[in-house]
Structures are given as C-alpha cells and as structure tokens.
Amino acid sequence: DAGVTQSPTHLIKTRGQQVTLRCSPKSGHDTVSWYQQALGQGPQFIFQYYEEEERQRGNFPDRFSGHQFPNYSSELNVNALLLGDSALYLCASSTGQGLSYEQYFGPGTRLTVT
Amino acid sequence: AQSVAQPEDQVNVAEGNPLTVKCTYSVSGNPYLFWYVQYPNRGLQFLLKYITGDNLVKGSYGFEAEFNKSQTSFHLKKPSALVSDSALYFCAAGGATNKLIFGTGTLLAVQP
Numbered sequence: 001d002a003g004v005t006q007s008p009t010h011l012i013k014t015r016g017q018q019v020t021l022r023c024s025p026k027s028g029h030d031t032v033s034w035y036q037q038a039l040g041q042g043p044q045f046i047f048q049y050y051e052e053e054e055r056q057r058g059n060f061p062d063r064f065s066g067h068q069f070p071n072y073s074s075e076l077n078v079n080a081l082l083l084g085d086s087a088l089y090l091c092a093s094s095t096g097q098g099l100s101y102e103q104y105f106g107p108g109t110r111l112t113v114t
Numbered sequence: 115a116q117s118v119a120q121p122e123d124q125v126n127v128a129e130g131n132p133l134t135v136k137c138t139y140s141v142s143g144n145p146y147l148f149w150y151v152q153y154p155n156r157g158l159q160f161l162l163k164y165i166t167g168d169n170l171v172k173g174s175y176g177f178e179a180e181f182n183k184s185q186t187s188f189h190l191k192k193p194s195a196l197v198s199d200s201a202l203y204f205c206a207a208g209g210a211t212n213k214l215i216f217g218t219g220t221l222l223a224v225q226p
Contacts, residue, residue, distance in 0.1 A: 004157070033214075042118075042204050042216030043158070056213055090157055099146035099208040100165050105157035 002027065004093050004106035012112045013081050021076040021109045025093030032074040033103060034066060035090040043090055049074050050097050078111075086113045116141045118207050120217035127195045128225050135190040135220045141209030147188040148206040148214070149179055158204065164188060175199070195224045 005024045013019050025032050031050045035043035045058035049068035063079045072093075078085055088110050092103035117140045127133045139145060146165055150158040162173025169181045179190045188205060205217040 035216075040218075042206075042218050044216070045213050058213060092158075097212070099212055099214060102160055102163065103214070104160070105150075107155075107157045 004029075004091055004104050006089075006091050006106040006109050008109060009107070010110045010112075012114060014114055015081055015083060017081050018077065018079045019081060019111060021078075021089050021091075021111070023074045023076070023091030023093075023106060025072050025074070025091075026104050029093035029095055029104070030072050031094045031097050031101070032068060032072065033092045033094070034074070034076045035092065036060070037088040037090055037108070039087070046076070048097065055097055081113045083113050086111060116207065116209060116211060116213070116215045118205050118215050118217040120203075120205055120220045122220050123218075124221045124223060126223050126225065129197050130194050133192050133195045133199070133222065133224070135203050135205075135222060137188045137190065137205030137217060138186050139188060139205070139207035139215075140186060141207050141211075141215070143210030145181075145186075145188075146208040146214075147179070147181060149173065149177070149188075149190050150204045150206060150216075152202045152204065152219070161190070161203075195222075197224050197226050200224045 033048040034046040037043040048056040052068045065077045068074045088108040090108045091106045094101040094103045119138045148163045149161040164171045164181045172178045208214045
C-alpha cells in the first residue's frame with residue numbers, strides 16, 4: 001500500500017516565477033492538507049482540501065492556491081515566488097477533515113527560490 | 115491565538131536512560147494533541163495522539179505522552195532511550211479552529 005507521495009522531490013525556481021507541486025494521498029484517504037516547513041521551523045498549515053474544495057486556510061497570501069482532483073490528488077500552486085518561499089512543502093492526507101483523523105505525511109518537496 | 119511551545123531546541127540523553135521531550139500548548143476549546151518524529155530528508159511520522167480519555171497515551175516505538183490539563187502540557191516520554199530514537203520531534207495541537215499548529219521541534223540526541 002503506497003503511502004502519500006509527492007513530486008517533484010526537489011525544485012529550483014527564480015524569484016517571480018510560478019511553481020506547481022503535486023500530491024497523491026494514501027489509498028482510501030479523501031482529505032489533503034498542505035504545510036510549509038521553513039528551515040529550522042515546524043510545519044505551518046497552508047490549507048486543506050476535501051471534496052475538491054478548500055475547507056480551511058492558514059495565514060498564507062493568495063499567491064498560494066490549490067486544487068483537488070476527483071481522484072483526491074492535489075496540487076499546490078505558488079505564484080510570484082519570493083526568496084522567503086524557499087522551504088520544504090509537505091502534503092498530508094487523512095480520512096476526514098477533523099483533527100481526530102490522523103494525518104499521514106509525504107516526504108515533501110524541497111523548493112529553493114533564487 | 116493558538117500556539118505550541120517546545121522549550122528545548124535539543125535534548126541529550128544516554129542510551130538506556132529515560133527521556134522526556136517537553137511541550138506546552140495554548141488552544142481554544144478541547145485540545146487535540148499530537149507527537150510526530152522527523153528523520154533527515156523524510157516527512158513526519160505519527161507517534162501518538164491525545165483526543166480524550168486517559169491522560170497517559172501510549173504510541174509507537176515505546177513512546178508515551180502525558181496530558182496535563184492544568185499545566186497545558188503534553189510531554190513525550192520513553193523509559194529507555196535507543197540510539198535509533200535520535201531524530202527531530204514535533205509536538206502539534208489543534209482546537210476549536212480545527213487547524214493543526216506545530217511547535218518548532220526538539221532535536222533528540224541519544225548517545226551510545
């Protein structure tokens with residue numbers, strides 16, 4: 001049983017560019033959450049998708065957007081990249097929206113903005 | 115505002131000794147509390163959670179955590195540390211907002 005998978009593993013972009021990160025949830029999971037983990041920090045919640053809609057959002061600007069597909073996979077898009085967007089982006093999936101549902105994390109995508 | 119504090123950047127312990135990694139939280143409503151472990155270049159792995167019930171929660175790899183409502187703490191413990199336990203440990207909490215907030219992490223170093 002494959003766990004949460006993310007692609008690509010690493011990515012280097014230039015300031016001002018746009019990036020798309022992808023996530024496939026664990027089999028049987030229908031809820032996907034995205035987190036940003038800056039170096040030396042804990043993960044910060046970006047948003048959560050369920051039934052193809054954004055259900056919860058953290059304190060991130062509109063440059064950060066997402067999408068969930070009918071097969072529950074998800075994309076994170078970041079526009080107008082800033083140097084400060086350099087981080088490990090983690091995707092987590094679960095079987096429901098609430099906090100009582102355990103979140104399974106993927107290995108992350110390391111984004112470097114130069 | 116919700117917050118999670120892990121007061122120690124690093125905890126050093128000798129193999130075979132008990133270990134404690136500290137965590138305090140501030141959330142609105144009833145707390146949902148979690149511990150995750152992160153190995154280098156890997157995602158987070160779930161260790162244990164507290165939602166309701168017994169204050170002592172047992173999790174994976176022999177870890178346990180004690181929920182203390184009056185002190186708003188959820189310390190991670192293990193009776194006998196292993197070198198393989200060396201990793202970065204994150205405490206996370208959520209409440210009425212239904213959003214998970216992570217602490218800044220504690221690096222556990224177990225010396226042989």
